[in-house]
Amino acid sequence: MRISELSRRTGVPVPTVKFYLREGLLPAGRATAATQAQYDEGHEQRLRLVRALVEVAGLSLAAVRRVVAAVDDPPRTTHELLGAAHEALPPAVADDVDVTAATGVVAELGWRIDPRSAPLRQLAAAIAALEAVGMPAGVEVLARYGRALEPVATAEVAAVPTSSREDAVAFVVVGTALYEPVVLALRRLAQQDASARRFGVDCP
Template identity: 50%
Template sequence: MRIGELSRRTGVPVPTIKYYVREGLLPPGELSSPNQAHYGETHERRLRLIRALLDVGGLKVAAIAEILGAVDDPERPLHKVLGAAADRLGPAGESADDAEAAAADTAVGELIARRGWQTHESDAAAADLSRALAAMGRVGHGAFTELLDEYADAAELVARADLDYVSRRVAVEDLVESVVIGTVLGEAVFNAMRRLAHVDASARVYGVDGAGREGEAG
């Protein structure tokens, strides 16, 4: 198909497609003449992945380029591809140097050791967790660390489900793409489901039924 057809199929404007090609996110089409290129299903699939990482995953173009570079590297083990995707997820920022940050770093290090996780407190996700816990500590919710093991139980369950999904994919190109989707888009899915569960839990505990009925006279 020509670039116009690729644009119609994916909803991505032609200038944007050309930009992705220039930035190395999308491979160039196969030249059919000096001024025209042909694009196939592989381009369409990659373009849809790029848009999903942008629109749902919330990643920047530079981060997507790094992830796709890992996906396209045949020598890189799947574990490293997963790491490349996971490292691009958390918010960028420097950790503060205060009592709350020190307490959070300690809590995260102890959690990793206690759970026997094959990672390290210097990993990007661990640093993100430390920053989040430190921020909670600064606003008077340092006791949230008491819930870390309950959160870890849920995280392990979701991680196993993610990798079980990945393991069902047979072709290598499907496998590495599934790693990225399960990591980046899976996080968006889980966060949205967590918000839905919060609404349900809140309604059950504080909601409209029983003693908590809204508008009921005391």
């Protein structure tokens, strides 16, 4: 298909598709002439992925670029792939944060975590922020959160397909980023339900 068809199918304006091509978020089409190129379903799929990462996962184009780079050039092992996906995703946290508290939580949970892991620094930053606003979170509270999330993560990792390399890559990268809004929305909904139960409100 040509660029206008790609645009029509995905609802993304042609100038924006061109912009993504320039930015390297979308691979170039197969050139058939100086002013003609062909795009296929792979391009359409990639374009949908980029839009979903931007609109739903709220990623910046820079983060999207890192994510699709991980998709295009995946590390050798699935475990490393997960690490690459986590490195690509925001929030970026400086290397020099004090991860002591976060490491304590992880230890309490008995998890095996690389001490340079990006999520570890993100957790450390979040803990520090809670302290800064005068709402410190104790290790046992954080461990309760962690234990609640354990079965979810285990199920997710168990669902990673091992049959095909590409399937695994897509699943890990997309799943990590696109399920975050799902988790956040469900947490908020669960809060509303719990709040309705506790404070007793009539819902229309």
